[in-house]
Amino acid sequence: MPSAATLEAFVAAVESGQHAQAIEDFYTEQASMRENQAEPRRGRAVLVAHERAVLARTASVASQCVRPVLVNGDHVVIRWIFDFTGTDGRRMHMEELAWQRWEGERIAEEEFFYDPAQMKPA
Incomplete structure (x- = not known):
């Protein structure tokens, strides 16, 4: 089960745009x-x-966690909002739920649920 401090650090890393680094730091x-x-x-x-x-x-991505983060033992659910700007200038707004299974302080399994229609640029 992840500690509250670890969850906060993970969310902070994603919200600050460190997406790849968050995977390196928080996944098994x-x-x-x-x-x-x-x-x-x-x-x-x-x-x-x-x-x-x-x-x-992408030229930029803004990431926001919509609280609360739901925790039940080793399972965590986070609602994310992402606003992407592609290198071509196109924008895309996406909301998803991330279901995670943690092993201690690291994510072992994650599944994203979202409406694929959101993938079309605005």
């Missing part, structure tokens, strides 16, 4: 991520590489 080596029940990506190195590829296509 064998962590997995999946989106809307798609096939999961596995391994922290793969997760970091994927995040860096996404960020390379």
Whole structure:
């Protein structure tokens, strides 16, 4: 179960735009991520590489945690709002729920739930 301090540090890292670094700092080596029940990506190195590829296509991203963060033992749910600006100037607003399973102070498994219609640039 993650400590309150660890959860706050994780949220702060994401909100400050350190998305890839947050994966390096807060995920287990064998962590997995999946989106809307798609096939999961596995391994922290793969997760970091994927995040860096996404960020390379963006000029900026603003990330906001909508509180409260819900915690039940090793399970955490965070509601996120992201505002992306692509390198082409297009903007995209996205809201999602991130369901996480923690092992101690690190995330072992994460699944994102969001409406894919949001992926269309505004």
